[in-house]
Amino acid sequence: MTAQTDIVGQLVEFPTMRGCPATAGALPWIEDGRKVAPKDARALSRLFFDQLQALEEGSREHQYARNTLIAMSLSMVRFTAGRFRNRPEDMEEIIQVGTMGLIKAIDRFDLSREVEFTTFAIPYIVGEIKRFFRDTSWAVHVPRSLQERRIVLAKARETLTERLNREPTTTDLAQYMDLTREEVSEAMMASNGYTADSLDVPVGDGTEDGAGAARTDRLGSDDPGMAAVENLQVLKPLLAELGDRDQRMLQMRFGQEMTQSQIGAVLGVSQMHVSRLLTRTLDRLRAGLLTQA
Structure with missing residues (x-):
């Protein structure tokens, strides 16, 4: 209340x-x-x-x-x-x-x-x-001018349906209401904001595949793998700018999953030096990703 x-x-x-x-x-x-x-x-x-x-x-x-x-x-x-x-x-x-x-x-x-x-x-x-x-009563906030146009649109559609013996087109409605097609389309879209259905309401008539499932069951969700693909595409030119040693070190660390001590043994440097080199390289790549974002 x-x-x-x-x-x-x-x-x-x-x-x-x-x-x-x-x-x-x-x-x-x-x-x-x-x-x-x-x-x-x-x-x-x-x-x-x-x-x-x-x-x-x-x-x-x-x-x-x-x-x-x-x-x-x-x-x-x-x-x-x-x-x-x-x-x-x-x-x-x-x-x-x-x-x-x-x-x-x-x-x-x-x-x-x-x-x-x-x-x-x-x-x-x-x-x-x-x-x-x-x-x-509007489920979504709609400007008052569009709310009022929705009422006129509903009356025009009813009149033209009876007069034409068919569902009027956008052009028919525009001519009858003395509006542009864009204005009629805008009023039609505004009508969708008048009521809202629950996402838990089943959809379909029970005959098609998946009929009876709620709308929430058909909603998509973010795929974390897509972000990884995007990051890889951005990383490619950044990796190409690295020197041979840095590229090789990244391959051993993240491709072959070798430890820093093992990488140091291959490159002939200490584990501490490998750690510093990796940190510097990763910082450079991270800064490049943020710049691209």
Whole structure:
């Protein structure tokens, strides 16, 4: 649950403010606005809005009126949120977000508009929910312009499929949407960021070889042998630059796996001298590898 929706919970948890007198100014006392029938709520809302505009903001009476209006209107939020019941998001989260839209509508409603509060509030509730989907439902962050173009693309594809009796091509979509092919392709790629599948979900229909295996079973991994091949290719010209003795010494040490004492015996030098020569040569090769990298 987000910090924003936690605030909503605090606002509607105690809609009537315990400790208020049996009336709040000219307002009737309502113990729990959530239990008021929708028909009665519509009649009471006008009275509460009328007093809300007259009460001093921040006063106990103002808070009582505002919180009671929120509580009495929650059924409208639940009804509106029901339009999105097929969404993957948790319904309770959608209701909480819709309640934020309701609160904005209550704070901005003016009786002088001479419109029903329901007519005024529902666009706020729907807008807040859709903004929530737009900003949080994408599995990969996508610029808002591309998010909006994805919606237009989906509608265009549906229209053209029905009109052409086939799947529209990128060119068809570009002409219909008055966009370039590159812009349409970009919108198609953006659509892939809307949802994400688990790597553990089996792929295939069970008839092909390896069907039923998870995506993770088909993912490649780094082959340490490839790095060795690359290093050898870089080393070849560096080795060619070494003198005959250094090349021979490396061959005996790493090709024939001879000890430093054995190499010293072959070359007629001490084991300590072989160690110094190997260190110098390897340092030179290492520096060459780092330069190439």
